[in-house]
Amino acid sequence: MKNTLATTKSYSFKKFMNSNNTVGHIFAAPFIFGFICFSLIPILTSFYYSFTDYSLGSKEAVFVGIRNFAKLLTDEVFVKSLVVTLKYVFISVPLKLAFALFVAFLLTRKSRLVTVYRSLYYVPSLVGGSIAVALVWKQLFARKGLFNAVLTDMGLGTINWFGDETLALYPLILMSVWQFGSSMIIFAAGLKEIPVSYYEAAKIDGANGFQTFFKITLPCLSPIILYNLVMQTISAFMAFTQAFVITKGGPNNGTMMYALYVYNQAFKYNDMGYACAMSWVMLVVMSIITLVIFKTSKMWVFSEAGD
Amino acid sequence: MKKKLLAVLLSASMLLSLTACGGSTEQAAAPAQDAATEEVVPAEEAAAPAEEAAAPAEETAEPITLRMAWWGSQERHDRTVKVIEMYEAENPNVDIEYEFYSFDDYFTKLKTLVASDQVWDVFQLGGNFPEYMDKIYFMNEFIDSGVVNTEKISDAYLKITQDTAGNQIGLSNGLNTYGIAYDVDMFNAAGVPLPTSTWTWDDYADAARKIAEATGHYGSSCFANNDEFIAGCSTFIGQQGTVGQYGFFNLELTDLGFDDPNMLVPYIQMRADLIKEGASPDAGAAMEVTNIENDFLVTGEAAMAWIAVNQFPTIYDICKAEGRNLALATIPRATADGPAGSVIQSSQMLCVSQDSEHKEAAAAFISWFQNSTDCNSVLQGERGIPINSDVLATLKGNASEGQQIMYDYVDLVGTFETPEKINVLSPAGQDLVVDQYNTYMHQVAAGELTAEDAAQKTFDAAKDIFAQ
Numbered sequence: 001m002k003n004t005l006a007t008t009k010s011y012s013f014k015k016f017m018n019s020n021n022t023v024g025h026i027f028a029a030p031f032i033f034g035f036i037c038f039s040l041i042p043i044l045t046s047f048y049y050s051f052t053d054y055s056l057g058s059k060e061a062v063f064v065g066i067r068n069f070a071k072l073l074t075d076e077v078f079v080k081s082l083v084v085t086l087k088y089v090f091i092s093v094p095l096k097l098a099f100a101l102f103v104a105f106l107l108t109r110k111s112r113l114v115t116v117y118r119s120l121y122y123v124p125s126l127v128g129g130s131i132a133v134a135l136v137w138k139q140l141f142a143r144k145g146l147f148n149a150v151l152t153d154m155g156l157g158t159i160n161w162f163g164d165e166t167l168a169l170y171p172l173i174l175m176s177v178w179q180f181g182s183s184m185i186i187f188a189a190g191l192k193e194i195p196v197s198y199y200e201a202a203k204i205d206g207a208n209g210f211q212t213f214f215k216i217t218l219p220c221l222s223p224i225i226l227y228n229l230v231m232q233t234i235s236a237f238m239a240f241t242q243a244f245v246i247t248k249g250g251p252n253n254g255t256m257m258y259a260l261y262v263y264n265q266a267f268k269y270n271d272m273g274y275a276c277a278m279s280w281v282m283l284v285v286m287s288i289i290t291l292v293i294f295k296t297s298k299m300w301v302f303s304e305a306g307d
Numbered sequence: 308m309k310k311k312l313l314a315v316l317l318s319a320s321m322l323l324s325l326t327a328c329g330g331s332t333e334q335a336a337a338p339a340q341d342a343a344t345e346e347v348v349p350a351e352e353a354a355a356p357a358e359e360a361a362a363p364a365e366e367t368a369e370p371i372t373l374r375m376a377w378w379g380s381q382e383r384h385d386r387t388v389k390v391i392e393m394y395e396a397e398n399p400n401v402d403i404e405y406e407f408y409s410f411d412d413y414f415t416k417l418k419t420l421v422a423s424d425q426v427w428d429v430f431q432l433g434g435n436f437p438e439y440m441d442k443i444y445f446m447n448e449f450i451d452s453g454v455v456n457t458e459k460i461s462d463a464y465l466k467i468t469q470d471t472a473g474n475q476i477g478l479s480n481g482l483n484t485y486g487i488a489y490d491v492d493m494f495n496a497a498g499v500p501l502p503t504s505t506w507t508w509d510d511y512a513d514a515a516r517k518i519a520e521a522t523g524h525y526g527s528s529c530f531a532n533n534d535e536f537i538a539g540c541s542t543f544i545g546q547q548g549t550v551g552q553y554g555f556f557n558l559e560l561t562d563l564g565f566d567d568p569n570m571l572v573p574y575i576q577m578r579a580d581l582i583k584e585g586a587s588p589d590a591g592a593a594m595e596v597t598n599i600e601n602d603f604l605v606t607g608e609a610a611m612a613w614i615a616v617n618q619f620p621t622i623y624d625i626c627k628a629e630g631r632n633l634a635l636a637t638i639p640r641a642t643a644d645g646p647a648g649s650v651i652q653s654s655q656m657l658c659v660s661q662d663s664e665h666k667e668a669a670a671a672f673i674s675w676f677q678n679s680t681d682c683n684s685v686l687q688g689e690r691g692i693p694i695n696s697d698v699l700a701t702l703k704g705n706a707s708e709g710q711q712i713m714y715d716y717v718d719l720v721g722t723f724e725t726p727e728k729i730n731v732l733s734p735a736g737q738d739l740v741v742d743q744y745n746t747y748m749h750q751v752a753a754g755e756l757t758a759e760d761a762a763q764k765t766f767d768a769a770k771d772i773f774a775q
Contacts, residue, residue, distance in 0.1 A: 056418045056419060056421060056422035057418065057421045057422065057438070057439075057441070077746075138594075138595075142595055143591070143592055143595065160589070160591055160592075161591065162590075162591030162592075162594055163589040163590060163591025163592055164591065165753065168591065246594075247591075247594060248594060250590045250591070250593075250594060250746075250749070251589065251590030251591055251749055252590065252746060252749050252750055252753060252755070253746060264742075267415045267418055267419070268411075268414075268415065268738050268739075268742075269736070269738055269739040269742075270418060270438075270735065270736070270738075
């Protein structure tokens, strides 16, 4: 009797271990652990802190209600950082996607060197977030940097890139556009998925290059464009490194990216509670914009199912 | 099917990136955790304290790991690393793990360490120490027990790093004061008279304009980091009225030391005008200066720069090597017969941390750092003029040209009439005011604000520190 129980037990344990559910959970455990510890818990704590006067040095956080959120409304720099960030997103994302699509399109042609080119164009994305590249960028656009040297040689006079509030954002935008690699790879994969038969049929019907691009390539690629658009928009909102390294937000807060201002409040001005409140406002802003993109996507994203 | 998959992919990736955003403020706190892993080897923690008293001298003593950090220029990093190696050679049981940063990064890192109770055993602080008071372990007991040797340090010099209750917050790395370093040849080339010890801000502005006109370079470099604020707000306010009548903050650090925002107007107007006219760098150009070694004065693109005088020998040598000739002038005054506004103060100090497992060993190191002639022969007073009289005598004995100018200058400033009590400290929250002040000043330069508005806004922002 006992014996049978033991066998059933070990049998059921074995069965339990071998079930898809268990295996799945075990393999997912590292991610779940990381997600809970390094994302979920900090997110919840930051939500709590946004209603307190917590600062890094202080050991306790005093509940202050919505004071932090109310303060945002009167904070000039906050408003400016929001405007600057929106400007950055609305200019850099479309440019970056257009450029990524263009290069991806060029690289679909059948050539043995295509993989080499693709890797080369991808490199800026790999090093893109790094301090080193931002420092190089700073030198390139400096008063006596490469670009101004070239301009002077052409007899055009120098441009004060980072000294002029209205100009300073553009080198940063350019740097983001330059890092088009990851969108390009996704576009390239998408382009490959489009059946060759469509193009052949179009050719037989006498369509020219522009027509095939706008009538076949773009519609077939629209789900991918949507994906890239959403991803790049979100990451553009979080841009930090360029502004932090190159301009520190200046001149006159003309490049004060939202993430940089959050960082300053949290670590420089020692007001973590306020910084948390700002983060949550950003979450709401980003969610709204993402939602708008999804809602409008019905009008331009083509699906093969035809609904 | 494809569409469904894409939708899932989309929402998953969105969730990820959104959460990444929400968590971003928390993420940055992560570096603090690095420090935790570097923590001292646990085994000896329990046994060590009793033996530490004699530790530095004994070869057989328990191994001790001290963590130390400072901010500064490359010159300082090189010299400090060298003396740390010397100390480790003399005390084989002590292992010092060091980190160095630029000024801003140092305090960002320090704030994360404060939050996680992991402040370095030995750390450097300046006039902004009140913000970190909770993390400072007073050195009184080490001075009493003789671990810290103060024989050759006068009481007056010990006092500059004491709080009002007489607690020894740290040992000063040296004395310091501000000055204007200038390029003699550029002054002469532009036909501008050299600064005198009673020159005024008007003379300064005139010189800057004329030099800019004559040479095409900046008349005066930017005032890096917090220095525009120190020059403009702290010093300029201190120069008003009679000696000691005004200060930007009051002596108790509980409120501002002046009531009339308009007192700031002339300075803001003058600096903004210089920037607008191209006689001083604009915000973009100012970003190119990351430390004193690439200041426009040093690169030959400006005739004057506001410096802390401990930086002078370094830049003097660099310029000398290029055949250029630097000199030091006193800070311009508001009026020629008014207060000088400059004061000799502690440049910075080394403190023992409350979080330290080896407070005594840390104090012993600090004592050696300030008192050892060998050590200071390497450091060469780069952090300020040494407070130990023997060390100072040795250094003065073989001073380089640049150092001699610095010593003479400090002696000169020492003859100025100074108020009995002066506040050179900065309250917590000053960083925000400094940034706001700089923004307002550049807005004046850009014509977006009047100097009066900028002064009022700066005043209000500073008042806010004490409002809460």
